[in-house]
Amino acid sequence: MQRDSFIFYRSFYEGIKELPRDIQGEVLTAIMEYSLNGxxxxxxxxxxxxxxxxxxxxxxxxxxxxxxxxxxxxxxxxKTEQKPNDNQTKTKPIPNVNDNVYVNVNDNVDDDVLIDVDELKKKYIKNEKLVNAFCDNNGISKNELFDGLEKFTKNLKDKNRFLEKEKEYVTYFKNWFVKKEKSSAKKESKTAAQAFKERIYGSSTN
Known part of the structure; x- marks a missing residue:
């Protein structure tokens, strides 16, 4: 193997610079012979x-x-594209499945301000986006919603709760309505079951 050039490092120089000239010459000759001619x-x-x-x-x-x-x-x-094996699944975005998500009441609402509940009811009714979202999510008409707001507001005043924060009013009403609907459905189911039982076995007599 022959080469036309080679790398001579500073470390080589540092290793031989303090040696006598004749020894330096031997080392340099040995390095060049081996590097250039092998x-x-x-x-x-x-x-x-x-x-x-x-x-x-x-x-x-x-x-x-x-x-x-x-x-x-x-x-x-x-480069080979790594494919998922049978035990791996691709991550997919998880859709929001919360049916109880409602539009914001008012981006400028001050959460610390207490407002008369009758005024809050009126503001709720005037908020078209909020009304439509609530009706769509619960499968009710606007009249049923307005009737629920009326009853809910009266319920608050019966408990001497005349002032509420706007966002809390919206949240309380949602929870109150859902609870009321569940209770109503349970009663209707019980009544229907009782009526069916009476049709089958006849009404009880004293």
Missing amino acids: ETTENLKPVAKAIFTLVKPQIDSNNQRFENGKKGGRPTKK
């Missing part, structure tokens, strides 16, 4: 041989990289 210099003096022995692994490493470069370097690995 030949090892024989009969080196002990100190020169020791220095060359320390330098030789670095020269070998450089020569190996040189040979690899002549062959085109390391072959590049083909």
Whole structure:
């Protein structure tokens, strides 16, 4: 193997600069012969041989990289798209399935302000987006909603709750309405079951 050039590191120079000139010459000649021609210099003096022995692994490493470069370097690995195995599933965005989400009452509402409940009822009725959302989510008409608001507001005043925060009023009404509807459905179911039982077995007599 022959080369036209090689790398001479500062560490090589630092290692031999304090040596006598004749030893420096032996080391430099040995380095050049091995780096350029691949030949090892024989009969080196002990100190020169020791220095060359320390330098030789670095020269070998450089020569190996040189040979690899002549062959085109390391072959590049083909990138393969990793496919999920049978036990993996692709993450999909989870849709919002909360049917009780309502539009904001008023972005400018001050949550710390207490308002008369009758005034809150009027503001609720005038909020078309809120009304439509509530009716759609609960499957009721606007008249049924307005009737519910009337009863709910009266219920608050019966409990001496004449002032409420606007957003809390909306939340309290939603919870009150859902609870009332569940109670009503339970009563209707019980009544229907009783009527069915009477039709089958007849009404009880004393």
